[in-house]
Amino acid sequence: MTIAPDLPATDARIGTDCGCPEMRGLSRRGVLQGAGLAGLTYAVGSTVVSMSPAAAAGTASSMGTNTIVVLSLRGAADGLSLVVPHADPAYYASRPTIAIPKASLLAADSAFGLHPNLAPLLPLWNAGKLAAVHATGLAVANRSHFSAMEELEDADPGSKLRVGWLNRLLGTDDQTSPLQGLAxxxxxxxFYGPQPVMSFSSLEEAEIAGDDKWDPTHQRVRSLHKAWDASKSPMAAAFRSTMAAVDGLAPAKAQADTSAAFPDTDLGRALASVSRTVRGKVGVGVVTVDQGDWDMHTDLGTLTRGRMIDNVTDLAGSIAAFFADLGPLADSVTLVTISEFGRRVVENSNAGLDHGWGNVMFLAGAGVKGGTYYGTWPGLKNSLDADLTVTTDYRSVLAEIVRTRTSASLATVFPGFTPTPIGAMRSS
Structure with missing residues (x-):
């Protein structure tokens, strides 16, 4: 039995101020809303597990003890503000009010520099554990948020199967834990596809509905066991997997709650839950987290005000707190940022930026050859419809992480694709 609903017509991952007709009227919360999923679904409280009819089981894992965290910047972040091409004169000519002065940039080399509000990430950069790959993205421009998101996350152009690249990565495992994939x-x-994936809004809320202080003798859970334990139906299998996943989170919940050390934002709280889960050593191999509201058609702002500085401050503070909180386990966690597309080169009349093409991706943590900028710079044009041209397919960045941090087959995870070597990751 398979349920594969389309993405919802309204998607709570993107903000209300984007100016896009397809995005109007949506929540700005960014990361803690529900969405459709593929596979048989069993929902208990805020916990959701998607189950294939026959979930994998075994003793080997292509992930080993490594964890990959995919942080999606929903709404199409402006990579030219995050990593500024200060040596390209078209950048300053095309952005008379929102360009970031060269003198304010961090970690500047002869061509690029970091947005100054990325300062919390400088220790990672200087330690060689943070890198940026510029001019990345889809091979062909796609300026529709939802269509580009799905194309990016399927990572299998032309396929009629609705299976995401992370689900294919999980499919290379004989999974030892129902928590191997966590959203x-x-x-x-x-994560769409046949492999089981767990989702929760926060670690504390990952529980069976009704199994709380109001039911101290756990009668509701006993009733569920009575109804499903002896059944061979797919729903029974989903229930058992859900119970195993919730029970499996006990070591994570036993870890110290250090969320006060993170920004008090959706992203900060989400990464606090991820860190606590990883510290619990419960078998998580791949994690997804979203940061929304990057669709800045208006009021992108300057270095003293506007929407960009708020998002960049949240992004940098949350990632820095995440790696600090992991302690020694930071050596087993690799984080990568991705966004569905970038923004136009030229600012619009509302001091914002319209939908573009190329973008930047950050890599942080284990295996990263950091402290430098990667990619092939195509140059910018100061013309109305100019884009940052994509010179590195985003799949090449992801493939390098998969190749160096897992034993998975790239041909399975990215069918029909031959990656271009980037050199941003060390082999395990």
């Missing part, structure tokens, strides 16, 4: 917030397209 903190929405289960998005990259």
């Amino acid at each position: 903190v917030g929405d289960i998005t397209t990259q």
Whole structure:
């Protein structure tokens, strides 16, 4: 039995101020809303597990003890503000009010520099554990948020199968844990498919509905066991997997709650839950987290005000707190950022940026050859419809992480694709 609903017509991952007709009227919360998922679904409280009819089981894992965290910047972040091409004169000519002065940039080399509000990430950069790959994205421009998200997360152009690249990565495992794939917030397209995936809004809320202080003798859970334990139906299998996943989170919940050390934002709270789960050593191999509201058609702002500085401050503070909180386990966690597309080169009349093409991706943590900028710079044009041209297919970045941090087959995870070597990751 398979349920594969389309993405909802309204998607709570993107903000209300984007100016896009397809995005109007949506919540700005960013990461803690529900979404459709593929596979048989069993929902208990805020916990959701998607189950295939025959979930994998075994003793081997292509992930080993490594964890990959995919942080999606929903709404199409402006990579030219995050990593500024200060040596390209078209950048300053095309952005008379929102360009970031060269003198304010961090970690500047002869071509690029970081947005100054990324300062919390400088220790990672200087330690060689943070890198940026510029001019990345889809091979062909796609300026529709939902269509681009799905194309990006399927990572299998031309396929009629609705299976995300992370679900295919999980499919290379004989999984030892129902927590191998974890979405903190929405289960998005990259996890769609037959492999089981768990989702929760926060670690504390990952529980069986009704199994709380109002039912101290656990009668509700006993009733569920009575109804499903002896059944061979797919729903019974989903229930058992859900119970195993919730029970399996006990070591994570036993870890110290350090959320006060993170920004008090959706992203900060989500990464606090991820860190606590990883510290619990419960078998998580792949995690997805969203940060929404990057669709800045208006009021992108300057270095003293506007929407960009708020998002960049949240992004940098949350990632820095995450790696600090992991302690020694930071050596087993690799984080990558991704966004569905970038923004136009030229600012619009509302001091914002319209939908573009190329973008930047950050890599942080284990295996990263950091402290430098990667990619092939195509140059910018100061013309109305100019884009940052994509010179590195985003799949090449993801493939390098998969190749160096897992034993999975790239041909399975990215069918029909031959990656271009980037050199941003060390082999395990």
